Amino acid sequence: MDIFLQQIVNGLVQGSIYALVALGYTMVYGILGLINFAHGDICMIGALTALTVAQVLASMGLPAPLVLALAALAAVAVCCALGVSIERAAYRPLRRAPRLAPLITAIGVSVLLQYSAALVWGKQYLSMPELVKPSDIEMGGIHLTDLQAFIFLLACAVMAALLWFIRSTRAGRAMRATEQNPDVAGLMGVNVNHVIAVTFLVGSAVGAIAGMMVVLYYGIGHYFMGFMLGLKAFTAAVLGGIGNVAGAMVGGMLLGVVESLAAGYIGDLTGGVLGSNYRDIFAFLVLVLVLVFRPSGLLGERVADRT
Amino acid sequence: MPAVDTPLLAAQSLSKRFGGLAALGGVSLAVKRGEIFGLIGPNGAGKTTLFNCLSRLYECGSGDILFNGHSLLQVPRHGIAALGIGRTFQNLALFRTMTVLDNVMVGHHCRTRSGFAANALRLPFVRHEEHATQEKARSLIRFLGLDALADSRVADLPFGTQKRVELARALASDPKLLLLDEPASGLNHEEVGELGVLIREIRDRLGLTVLLVEHHMSLVMSISDRVVALNFGRKIAEGTPAEVQKHPEVIQAYLGAA
Amino acid sequence: MRHAVEHWQRWREDPWLRQLGYCAAAAVLIALPFVVDAALGRAWVRIIDVALLFILLGLGLNIVVGFAGLLDLGYIAFFAVGAYSYALLASPQFDIHWSFLALLPTGAFVAALFGVLLGAPTLRLRGDYLAIVTLGFGEMIRISLNNLNRPYNITNGPQGITLIDPLAIGEFALNRTYTIAGFTLAPVHSYYFAFLACAAASIFISLRLEDSRIGRAWIAIREDELAAGAMGINTRNLKLLAFAMGATFGGLAGGLFASFQGFVSPESFTLLDSIMVLCMVVLGGMGNVGGVVLGAALLTALPEALRYAGPLQQEWLGEVYVDPSDLRMLLFGLALVLMMLLRPAGLWPSTLRRRELAGGEEPRAGR
Numbered sequence: 001m002d003i004f005l006q007q008i009v010n011g012l013v014q015g016s017i018y019a020l021v022a023l024g025y026t027m028v029y030g031i032l033g034l035i036n037f038a039h040g041d042i043c044m045i046g047a048l049t050a051l052t053v054a055q056v057l058a059s060m061g062l063p064a065p066l067v068l069a070l071a072a073l074a075a076v077a078v079c080c081a082l083g084v085s086i087e088r089a090a091y092r093p094l095r096r097a098p099r100l101a102p103l104i105t106a107i108g109v110s111v112l113l114q115y116s117a118a119l120v121w122g123k124q125y126l127s128m129p130e131l132v133k134p135s136d137i138e139m140g141g142i143h144l145t146d147l148q149a150f151i152f153l154l155a156c157a158v159m160a161a162l163l164w165f166i167r168s169t170r171a172g173r174a175m176r177a178t179e180q181n182p183d184v185a186g187l188m189g190v191n192v193n194h195v196i197a198v199t200f201l202v203g204s205a206v207g208a209i210a211g212m213m214v215v216l217y218y219g220i221g222h223y224f225m226g227f228m229l230g231l232k233a234f235t236a237a238v239l240g241g242i243g244n245v246a247g248a249m250v251g252g253m254l255l256g257v258v259e260s261l262a263a264g265y266i267g268d269l270t271g272g273v274l275g276s277n278y279r280d281i282f283a284f285l286v287l288v289l290v291l292v293f294r295p296s297g298l299l300g301e302r303v304a305d306r307t
Numbered sequence: 308m309p310a311v312d313t314p315l316l317a318a319q320s321l322s323k324r325f326g327g328l329a330a331l332g333g334v335s336l337a338v339k340r341g342e343i344f345g346l347i348g349p350n351g352a353g354k355t356t357l358f359n360c361l362s363r364l365y366e367c368g369s370g371d372i373l374f375n376g377h378s379l380l381q382v383p384r385h386g387i388a389a390l391g392i393g394r395t396f397q398n399l400a401l402f403r404t405m406t407v408l409d410n411v412m413v414g415h416h417c418r419t420r421s422g423f424a425a426n427a428l429r430l431p432f433v434r435h436e437e438h439a440t441q442e443k444a445r446s447l448i449r450f451l452g453l454d455a456l457a458d459s460r461v462a463d464l465p466f467g468t469q470k471r472v473e474l475a476r477a478l479a480s481d482p483k484l485l486l487l488d489e490p491a492s493g494l495n496h497e498e499v500g501e502l503g504v505l506i507r508e509i510r511d512r513l514g515l516t517v518l519l520v521e522h523h524m525s526l527v528m529s530i531s532d533r534v535v536a537l538n539f540g541r542k543i544a545e546g547t548p549a550e551v552q553k554h555p556e557v558i559q560a561y562l563g564a565a
Numbered sequence: 566m567r568h569a570v571e572h573w574q575r576w577r578e579d580p581w582l583r584q585l586g587y588c589a590a591a592a593v594l595i596a597l598p599f600v601v602d603a604a605l606g607r608a609w610v611r612i613i614d615v616a617l618l619f620i621l622l623g624l625g626l627n628i629v630v631g632f633a634g635l636l637d638l639g640y641i642a643f644f645a646v647g648a649y650s651y652a653l654l655a656s657p658q659f660d661i662h663w664s665f666l667a668l669l670p671t672g673a674f675v676a677a678l679f680g681v682l683l684g685a686p687t688l689r690l691r692g693d694y695l696a697i698v699t700l701g702f703g704e705m706i707r708i709s710l711n712n713l714n715r716p717y718n719i720t721n722g723p724q725g726i727t728l729i730d731p732l733a734i735g736e737f738a739l740n741r742t743y744t745i746a747g748f749t750l751a752p753v754h755s756y757y758f759a760f761l762a763c764a765a766a767s768i769f770i771s772l773r774l775e776d777s778r779i780g781r782a783w784i785a786i787r788e789d790e791l792a793a794g795a796m797g798i799n800t801r802n803l804k805l806l807a808f809a810m811g812a813t814f815g816g817l818a819g820g821l822f823a824s825f826q827g828f829v830s831p832e833s834f835t836l837l838d839s840i841m842v843l844c845m846v847v848l849g850g851m852g853n854v855g856g857v858v859l860g861a862a863l864l865t866a867l868p869e870a871l872r873y874a875g876p877l878q879q880e881w882l883g884e885v886y887v888d889p890s891d892l893r894m895l896l897f898g899l900a901l902v903l904m905m906l907l908r909p910a911g912l913w914p915s916t917l918r919r920r921e922l923a924g925g926e927e928p929r930a931g932r
Binding site: 362383384387388389400402403405409413414416419421427428433436440476480 | 794806
């Protein structure tokens with residue numbers, strides 16, 4: 001039983017990270033109907049930026065909290081700038097183009113980001129300086145560190161803030177309006193371009209935080225880390241209902257737990273034929289199953305057939 | 308073999324709901340062979356829903372559709388054309404990057420059989436079939452006055468011309484019944500007049516039955532043999548154009564309470 | 566430009582000129598490997614061989630993406646299936662050694678089967694979702710190939726399968742060097758002709774399909790699936806057919822690749838390879854057979870040209886800042902983005918179609 005609960009706890013923490021990244025996917029898809037392939041790689045850039053800044057500042061002897069804060073700030077700043085510029089340069093011109101075009105562009109941007117990162121940071125694994133020594137929290141036999149708790153709570157906080165933003169602020173209303181019908185929203189005085197830019201900004205900012213959480217949690221960063229992270233986060237977004245912010249949270253957590261349990265028990269279930277090295281496949285399996293059987297996801301609306 | 312006086316198309320108590328909204332509530336109608344049948348109603352009356360149910364684009368909640376006496380409910384979407392029902396689309400659904408000729412040739416798809424292997428190797432019977440398809444397409448293009456544009460990309464053509472291309476494409480499947488979805492929308496006065504003549508010609512020369520959904524009152528009334536009026540998903544009047552035009556409920560539906 | 570077009574038109578029409586053209590082209594193609602060998606060295610002949618394989622791949626994906634409009638991001642999986650099928654049945658792995666005459670069709674068939682299996686769940690999915698699911702499938706296959714070495718060693722995991730049999734008919738094996746009438750026939754030459762035959766056949770089939778009932782049906786599905794159904798096109802079956810046929814080309818290319826390289830590993834079949842093949846189709850103009858051939862040739866030659874980027878950087882800048890293979894990927898990414906923004910119809914100039922010429926009109930731009 002303890003192992004079971006442990007897997008769930010681990011899954012929730014991993015899932016929190018997925019949830020944060022999934023937000024970026026879900027918001028952009030909601031507003032533009034575009035899967036921003038490059039989002040995972042933006043998170044990667046955030047992660048590596050935070051890592052580098054942390055390395056530099058830590059070696060200068062600055063106190064840990066300051067280093068972390070500055071690293072986070074740097075990551076967010078870089079990712080926001082990146083996200084908004086990509087939208088402006090690569091996606092905006094293609095807003096009326098047939099669906100295939102922006103998708104291919106997004107793939108191109110993704111590749112560009114990955115190999116630019118390889119250029120800047122090299123292809124080796126980079127380690128995050130040990131700034132915090134995670135201390136254990138006693139939870140009745142389950143091993144939990146304060147870092148894990150922090151990540152989980154941070155994700156919840158960000159989600160709550162975002163939900164509040166979308167539901168209760170003017171800007172959030174503008175976003176919802178644009179999501180429903182950009183042309184009409186424009187006629188109502190909403191600056192659609194502005195709203196879309198803000199969407200990318202917020203998504204990238206949250207993604208930067210997620211990236212930093214990854215390097216803090218796992219201690220390493222790598223130019224290719226955005227790929228799997230992005231794919232799994234996208235799966236989470238679809239699972240929860242793409243376009244739905246709360247869904248990204250639910251989907252992320254759920255995916256984290258499913259993955260954790262599956263990796264933990266798959267050996268027993270299949271009599272040793274399949275091992276936890278198949279971990280990554282579970283996310284894909286979930287993705288395929290959801291898209292085939294319930295494309296609207298858990299919290300999404302049933303999409304009506306086109307007339 | 309269905310009797311001669313069996314209606315070509317019969318809808319029996321068709322109902323369709325979208326979520327909580329009843330778009331169609333038990334509509335029945337019968338289209339006789341060789342007639343031009345009009346379907347009218349104010350916006351939101353359910354005309355397009357009925358139309359899409361008849362052409363099997365939508366699944367109906369309940370009721371039945373009989374074509375030549377046989378139910379259409381089990382027929383898959385791609386089987387409709389082969390049965391002899393052709394249709395046009397309100398907002399045009401042409402294959403934009405293809406030429407006019409190719410578009411019309413696609414219309415003939417259900418009357419040809421060649422598969423992948425045969426086409427990859429271009430067997431003799433394929434060449435024969437292709438030739439026949441092209442001939443058919445060209446004759447329809449001639450019929451609709453599109454000769455000069457046969458090799459033009461449809462995306463580059465004016466709207467009115469595109470509508471004629473779609474008509475040619477629908478006719479290419481040798482249909483017995485032609486479903487026209489607001490054929491007059493977007494056309495100017497002159498073009499509507501030509502359209503009326505064309506539809507009559509299609510019925511007279513090609514021996515087709517035509518069912519059209521239309522907003523353009525004078526067109527519908529001038530060419531239809533019979534008309535059905537819908538409002539709020541229900542049939543409110545049926546008869547000759549003259550009868551329907553005078554029907555109090557129809558007047559009320561269009562102009563509001565008197 | 567106008568004059569060139571007119572000359573081309575005249576060439577197309579005159580039967581004598583066409584025969585002459587074909588003979589000349591055939592002669593060039595037959596002499597090519599030997600000429601290149603003499604002029605540029607054997608390494609370049611190898612590059613041409615690889616380019617021919619990619620032409621096969623590109624044409625296969627062209628059926629799926631270009632004709633039918635199904636954005637398959639996991640296409641390389643079929644290449645992998647074909648390669649591993651060949652490897653498993655013609656190597657020391659299980660000590661089975663089938664002849665290529667049975668192997669290549671088997672590999673292609675297995676790939677086609679996978680094509681149908683992977684395509685079936687995607688039939689109702691829209692463009693972006695379809696892309697992601699196919700990507701997922703591609704990754705699943707790669708991960709499986711990487712891990713099917715425990716508890717039973719099927720694929721030998723990350724180390725891959727080596728010592729794969731070459732294409733051989735009896736004693737005549739394509740991986741041996743022969744001397745015929747003073748000519749040296751090295752493996753790269755022999756494989757060139759094998760690949761050329763396959764590439765030519767696939768070009769022939771693709772061109773036939775493009776202008777056929779099936780090709781038109783695919784393009785109709787790509788343009789407007791609903792309308793295609795209303796025209797009597799069985800969209801489900803035709804989509805499956807597109808997947809199956811694309812997979813067949815991929816599987817065949819995979820088998821040829823395995824025999825050529827003598828060794829396969831999961832490393833050769835990553836998402837980036839799928840993207841590269843997609844790039845070929847995109848650069849060429851989706852659906853455009855000639856364009857895909859051009860795109861494949863270009864994208865195979867590019868990395869080789871970029872190999873010089875290493876020493877060049879050394880010369881100019883004193884240090885190699887950008888690894889040539891990274892540079893290649895950077896340029897791919899950039900190419901995809903720029904293509905979509907500037908020239909989504911492809912690099913190849915507008916297709917001069919017979920009927921347009923017959924009408925005497927100015928050929929229309931784009932396709």
